[in-house]
Amino acid sequence: MKLKDLKDKKIIIVGFGREGKNTYKTLKKLFPLKGIALADKNLILADEKEIYSGENYLENIDKYDVIIKTPGIPYGQIKEKSGKAKITSQTELFLENCPGKIIGITGTKGKSTTTTLIYKILKDHFKNIKLVGNMGRPCLSYLLTAKPKDIFVFEMSCHQLDHISKSPNISVFINIYPEHLDYYRTFSKYFNAKKNIAKFQNKNDFFVYNPKFEEIKNIKTKAHKIPFEEQSFFKKNIHEDSIAAAVVVSKIFGLTEKEIKKSIDNFKTLDSRIEFVGTFSGINFYNDSLATIPEATIFALNELKNIDTLILGGLDRGIQFTKLTDEIKKREINNIILFPNSDRKIYKEIKNEKINFFFTSKMKDAVQFAIKNTKRGGTCLLSPAAPSYNLFKNYKDKANQFKKYLKNESKK
Amino acid sequence: MRAKNNLHTPSIPLLICSLLFILTGIITIATASPAFALNEGFSSNHYLIHQLLFGFLPGIFLGVLAFLIPLDFIKKYALGFFLISYLLMFSVFVPGIGICEGGACRWANILGFNFQPVEFLKLTTIIYLGALFSSEKIKNPVINFAIIIGLIVLALFLQSNLSTLITIFLIAVAILFSSNTKMKDVLIIGVCGIILFCGMVFTSPYRMERVMTFLDPLSDTLGDAYQINQSLISIGSGGINGSGLGLSAQKFGFVPESMSDSIFAIYAEELGFLGCAFLVLLLVSFAFYSIKTAKKTTPFGKLLAVGICTWIVSQSFINISAMSGLMPLSGTPLPFISYGGTHLVIELAALGLLLNISRSVNNEKNNI
Numbered sequence: 001m002k003l004k005d006l007k008d009k010k011i012i013i014v015g016f017g018r019e020g021k022n023t024y025k026t027l028k029k030l031f032p033l034k035g036i037a038l039a040d041k042n043l044i045l046a047d048e049k050e051i052y053s054g055e056n057y058l059e060n061i062d063k064y065d066v067i068i069k070t071p072g073i074p075y076g077q078i079k080e081k082s083g084k085a086k087i088t089s090q091t092e093l094f095l096e097n098c099p100g101k102i103i104g105i106t107g108t109k110g111k112s113t114t115t116t117l118i119y120k121i122l123k124d125h126f127k128n129i130k131l132v133g134n135m136g137r138p139c140l141s142y143l144l145t146a147k148p149k150d151i152f153v154f155e156m157s158c159h160q161l162d163h164i165s166k167s168p169n170i171s172v173f174i175n176i177y178p179e180h181l182d183y184y185r186t187f188s189k190y191f192n193a194k195k196n197i198a199k200f201q202n203k204n205d206f207f208v209y210n211p212k213f214e215e216i217k218n219i220k221t222k223a224h225k226i227p228f229e230e231q232s233f234f235k236k237n238i239h240e241d242s243i244a245a246a247v248v249v250s251k252i253f254g255l256t257e258k259e260i261k262k263s264i265d266n267f268k269t270l271d272s273r274i275e276f277v278g279t280f281s282g283i284n285f286y287n288d289s290l291a292t293i294p295e296a297t298i299f300a301l302n303e304l305k306n307i308d309t310l311i312l313g314g315l316d317r318g319i320q321f322t323k324l325t326d327e328i329k330k331r332e333i334n335n336i337i338l339f340p341n342s343d344r345k346i347y348k349e350i351k352n353e354k355i356n357f358f359f360t361s362k363m364k365d366a367v368q369f370a371i372k373n374t375k376r377g378g379t380c381l382l383s384p385a386a387p388s389y390n391l392f393k394n395y396k397d398k399a400n401q402f403k404k405y406l407k408n409e410s411k412k
Numbered sequence: 413m414r415a416k417n418n419l420h421t422p423s424i425p426l427l428i429c430s431l432l433f434i435l436t437g438i439i440t441i442a443t444a445s446p447a448f449a450l451n452e453g454f455s456s457n458h459y460l461i462h463q464l465l466f467g468f469l470p471g472i473f474l475g476v477l478a479f480l481i482p483l484d485f486i487k488k489y490a491l492g493f494f495l496i497s498y499l500l501m502f503s504v505f506v507p508g509i510g511i512c513e514g515g516a517c518r519w520a521n522i523l524g525f526n527f528q529p530v531e532f533l534k535l536t537t538i539i540y541l542g543a544l545f546s547s548e549k550i551k552n553p554v555i556n557f558a559i560i561i562g563l564i565v566l567a568l569f570l571q572s573n574l575s576t577l578i579t580i581f582l583i584a585v586a587i588l589f590s591s592n593t594k595m596k597d598v599l600i601i602g603v604c605g606i607i608l609f610c611g612m613v614f615t616s617p618y619r620m621e622r623v624m625t626f627l628d629p630l631s632d633t634l635g636d637a638y639q640i641n642q643s644l645i646s647i648g649s650g651g652i653n654g655s656g657l658g659l660s661a662q663k664f665g666f667v668p669e670s671m672s673d674s675i676f677a678i679y680a681e682e683l684g685f686l687g688c689a690f691l692v693l694l695l696v697s698f699a700f701y702s703i704k705t706a707k708k709t710t711p712f713g714k715l716l717a718v719g720i721c722t723w724i725v726s727q728s729f730i731n732i733s734a735m736s737g738l739m740p741l742s743g744t745p746l747p748f749i750s751y752g753g754t755h756l757v758i759e760l761a762a763l764g765l766l767l768n769i770s771r772s773v774n775n776e777k778n779n780i
Contacts (some may be wrong), residue, residue: 170634224665256649
């Protein structure tokens with residue numbers, strides 16, 4: 001849907017969070033005198049006549065011509081009540097109206113790293129590179145000033161890709177693991193949302209993909225397909241896939257390996273996903289709190305040696321832990337600390353008398369237990385394999401508490 | 413029966429060149445096609461097998477046939493060959509037979525076989541021009557020439573295939589030059605050709621775009637200039653020795669048409685400067701021995717040899733120059749090496765014909 005077509009339509013923005021507010025601001029700039037309806041579960045503070053909030057905020061959305069939804073609200077919920085209204089989103093509006101080139105990045109793990117890398121490398125060599133989406137500013141804030149020569153690096157979640165009708169010029173698909181099943185219920189639904197990143201590309205576009213995943217490899221697209229596994233000259237790095245993908249995108253822009261290598265070397269923060277916190281009481285502590293799925297934790301288990309204590313668990317999103325527990329069983333891990341509410345599920349699958357289990361919901365207790373029980377010279381790894389929203393604000397909060405208590409405890 | 417008895421061994425250097433062309437072609441397709449095949453969801457040797465079965469095999473068969481057939485027979489039916497292939501050119505516009513892709517109709521499907529009629533036209537034009545200009549009865553060479561070229565321009569213009577037109581025009585001028593035509597006439601035709609060429613470029617937006625891209629390749633790295641930029645990166649990263657056979661990184665989707673028109677870029681990346689030097693040297697030796705053959709044979713054989721030589725060499729250099737940014741991009745295959753059955757079959761047939769001509773050289777020698 002073209003922006004100018006919105007002019008005579010009755011519009012409602014559903015979901016008034018960060019993105020919804022941004023949509024509202026952009027539309028107001030475009031049509032200052034037009035009334036725009038707003039709907040959200042929470043109270044909305046805005047100078048508009050038509051505002052719906054509370055439990056039944058979706059009741060009246062069928063009275064409008066166009067519904068602009070935010071990613072957090074499932075499509076199905078809106079579709080049920082929307083009647084004849086056309087449902088669109090900020091991402092779709094951006095893709096359909098942006099005059100510049102868009103690089104869209106999706107995947108389950110490593111999206112942010114890949115997005116940042118691509119942005120940094122291209123920024124070293126081109127002007128007009130913009131970072132949009134989860135990492136940067138919401139995309140619509142750029143739309144009104146976008147020019148044909150601009151290049152947008154856009155991190156796209158499955159929620160943003162859900163039900164879009166246009167794909168980016170360059171699409172990057174890093175990997176796919178079962179995550180977000182609380183929202184999508186089945187894996188195929190989740191994957192179908194992500195597939196949209198390549199579905200509507202044309203033959204002048206590019207699809208950069210990870211050939212290790214059969215599902216991704218078999219996605220149908222008209223674009224040039226370029227696998228990224230073969231091109232990595234940075235093998236044996238925990239960000240191998242992200243780097244390989246970024247290298248391919250940079251090469252599409254005509255950069256040489258030498259130029260790309262130089263930019264990557266300058267980008268140091270890359271090494272900090274598995275972060276060495278320090279040695280306390282002779283124990284090496286590592287923080288990998290960003291590992292919110294079992295695959296990421298398995299990855300960390302393979303990276304580190306001598307793991308004696310493992311801190312696991314967090315919000316249960318209905319995914320299976322068997323792969324992870326099989327990996328744990330193969331290793332000689334003596335202590336496992338578990339956070340709720342996925343703790344019981346993990347415990348049931350491991351159930352080994354030789355292992356010391358400790359259940360807690362406090363980081364302080366977890367750290368005390370780890371210091372007390374981990375053998376000297378061993379390693380203690382915090383790698384939850386689940387999100388931390390139930391007990392902590394986010395993964396950063398979890399990591400900060402981990403570090404704080406470690407320092408406090410070691411001083412005693 | 414005289415001719416039959418006097419035919420002996422063909423030119424050995426030309427035979428070696430032919431075998432090297434075939435060998436290089438097979439090896440290059442073997443290394444350039446797997447990445448493409450896997451991307452399309454086929455098994456890795458899909459295109460190699462296809463090229464061997466529908467390119468090299470029938471090509472070598474037809475080449476042997478062309479080698480054995482008496483030249484007098486070919487000369488006798490030259491007009492017939494030309495007319496048949498000329499009519500085939502229009503089959504691409506017949507619904508149910510023609511296949512159109514990206515605004516150009518260049519393919520025909522007859523009895524389940526897909527082929528490009530224009531490739532046949534290249535060889536039959538050479539044969540017909542050779543027959544025409546080697547006969548002593550020809551009165552008005554320029555007008556005859558203009559009519560033939562006019563017919564070909566018409567057919568190729570409808571297929572919007574400028575690059576082939578250039579190749580055929582070069583071949584025709586070379587044949588004209590080698591015949592007993594006056595220098596002045598050759599020059600007039602050359603100038604007319606250049607004017608026609610410019611006209612075709614300026615009246616077509618996509619050709620203009622390619623010319624503009626050629627003049628400023630960094631203008632739009634994702635759009636029109638993408639192919640040439642990637643091709644240059646590919647050739648450049650080959651260095652002196654190349655990355656090694658099978659080790660191109662660019663073939664994994666970066667270079668568009670990496671198996672057909674752009675195969676030279678992959679060849680150059682894997683085999684480097686030395687590999688390219690080998691290919692150029694091979695083409696130069698081929699030209700040298702073809703001309704040597706041409707000098708010592710019958711008038712018809714001479715014009716045929718010059719025509720075939722000009723065709724293979726000019727088309728190769730047009731392709732290589734386009735891939736290395738010395739000329740605007742065009743969609744010509746690299747003879748013997750690019751993927752594609754039709755051009756390979758006809759090129760191999762032409763090689764057979766050339767070797768056939770070289771036999772009559774030896775026979776004259778033997779007579780002396």
